[in-house]
Amino acid sequence: MATLTIPSSVPSPTEDSEQLRKAFAGWGTNEGLIIEILAHRNAAQRKLIRQTYAETYGEDLLEELHKELSSDFERIVLLWTLDPAERDAFLANEATKRLTASNWVIMEIACTRSSHDLFMVRQAYHARYKKSLEEDVAYHTTGDFRKLLVPLVSSFRYEGDEVNMTLAKSEAKILHETISDKAYTHEELIRILTTRSKAQLNATLNHYNNVFGNAINKDLKTDPKDEYLILLRATIKCLTCPEKYFEKVLRLAINKQGTDEWALTRVVATRAEVDMQRIKENYHRRNSVPLDRAVSGDTSGDYEKMLLALIGCGDA
């Protein structure tokens, strides 16, 4: 469930473009107006605004926003305004660069998007970077991380609900054996996690829990500092309960000394239109404080306003 709120009567893309043009005009910038418009339009509406803006003023709205805004507020407005597939392509590309490398972001995009949406990201990646997503991920990663991440971003998982229980049992056993042997990069473990449908994987992991007495992620916690194991556990979390994964990313971002705006912005921009409602519920339950109050405590100004608008607490 999304937290994005859209007014009951939405102005036309032409009116929105005119208002945005006004917000950029003169010496100052009307940030409030930018939030009022962009933070309350869905992906299809934002796309139309971008098209209309370009047709009417001969300028790219994203370029204009880039010129007018700065720092964290700029980043969230730009990310949010991008089409979801383009946004993920951009984030994934950024995550393969030396200074902003992040195996987490790559894994997150590969595991929490639908198969169709992940394919759209791969198409957007071709269009924007003249390369393939898996090509860049494979080139910029090595060793165990590459073994896991390349098949994850290349997957096109079946999305039906059908579950083969015989298979679930046999593959739970394979997982248990490889984990007992500490063979965390074993090709069978990678195969199961990167190719099976989410429904099938869920059945396999439930069976694992029932028969072997522990949730798989508990058995994968032998060395809490091992970066690969941390990513592997996060992968399993993303595939089985993404809202818990995102709750944790938000929790760590907010609790961190100095706030991790990079993570906070990413999660809000990518989930507001998808499952932010559930993430909020999980956050409240886990931290005994509502997400909007936590966000307010850690951020300020237009950045804070934009975050709150997107998580559905614009008036708070």
Added chain:
Amino acid sequence: MATLTIPSSVPSPTEDSEQLRKAFAGWGTNEGLIIEILAHRNAAQRKLIRQTYAETYGEDLLEELHKELSSDFERIVLLWTLDPAERDAFLANEATKRLTASNWVIMEIACTRSSHDLFMVRQAYHARYKKSLEEDVAYHTTGDFRKLLVPLVSSFRYEGDEVNMTLAKSEAKILHETISDKAYTHEELIRILTTRSKAQLNATLNHYNNVFGNAINKDLKTDPKDEYLILLRATIKCLTCPEKYFEKVLRLAINKQGTDEWALTRVVATRAEVDMQRIKENYHRRNSVPLDRAVSGDTSGDYEKMLLALIGCGDA
């Protein structure tokens, strides 16, 4: 260039369906009429005939053909009539089964189709088998073959012409080093072959040839009986000059004691609408005999007629 020939004035799908219905009626089957219609319609036209036939007679045309025809003739008519993506999904699925397993067929589909067409195969695979293509390929293969085939079927290569010569040089060097070390399954070699665009790969392999003095496939011929190396060389051939690869498959199928109808049928059914003209030219040049004469010498009856019709020599 295709060898498929379509009459200048094509009957409507309704007329074609009526004629096919007539061909199935009574005691015998009019195979000539089936060939006359189906072997001279393109994929879009065949699709419309299937739809119209189902709407008009409440029967699946493929089921009808299956009931009326048999052996090699049945197989080629069924494969040909299928939508290309469905046909590839069917062939790939067959290739993962125990009795009909074929790493070649999987590799061929992954490497000789366009990125978009390969993705269509993956979609058709979901729809038909309720699983993903890479899931079945990963499950049914092991070891070195799995390492190569899973990324091949999962790839969505960039299809632009852009070439990065610096990269081509550095990756030609990586390929040469791994091959010199006989590390034929080295992850860098697999990465380059399975993720780079065909244009980029071509530049890399040309550079390899220029600098190291041999075509890469010559350097990969250290053990002519090694099944993995044979598949690796075929992969490179499919990625760089598919018409030569298919010429060889046809040559081996025809020269084989007893003819390999399975391969002959597959190549004709999958390439007639794509590049069979070039394959024919290569065949003639390499074997000093035209493909149609070679096919005629090795096959007979309706199967022969269908093959000749599809390779554009129906009147020969």
